[in-house]
Amino acid sequence: MKSPTLQTVVIAIVFTIIAYIVTFVVAVNSVTIASLVFISAFLAPLFTGNASVNTLSSTSTSSASKATASDEEVRTLYVGNLPYRANETSVRELFAEYGSVHSVRLMKDKHTGKRRGFGFVEMAATDLDKAIVALNDTEFQQRTLKVREAKERPERPEESTQD
Incomplete structure (x- = not known):
């Protein structure tokens, strides 16, 4: 598994901050926050251009x-x-x-x-x-x-x- 780039980490932190703000300002339930954080983990690579990076290595590929x-x-x-x-x-x-x-x-x-x-x-x-x-x-x-x-x-x- 490759290490995340600085840009990926920054975007993940931004999504986490947004989730934190939504929690206290809007006072939504914890399921919504968990969903936001979960989704941010998948969205961060899309914004950094690393969406095609595989996180699992395959030994059976040619x-x-x-x-x-x-x-x-x-x-x-x-x-x-x-x-x-x-x-x-x-x-x-x-x-x-x-x-x-x-x-x-x-x-x-x-x-x-x-x-x-x-x-x-x-x-x-x-x-x-x-x-x-x-x-x-x-x-x-x-x-x-x-x-x-x-x-x-x-x-x-x-x-x-x-x-």
């Missing part, structure tokens, strides 16, 4: 079709044979030398929480080939990286529950 604010195409790289001690920051710094990095996800075992030795890096599509050529089969923290464009994850059939 990163190949995502676009940043500058309409830059983002694509995903698979990075294999990562050292288990590598973290998102070190991987981001490594790939940032070759282009604009949008996100880094290092996969962990869901039961133990330990890293699995691979991950995904989202980069600007224009920088993808440069990063692949520069980093594939190179050593990083004493491991030889395998870097290639990520394949689209196939849809898994729904698991049926058996009683």
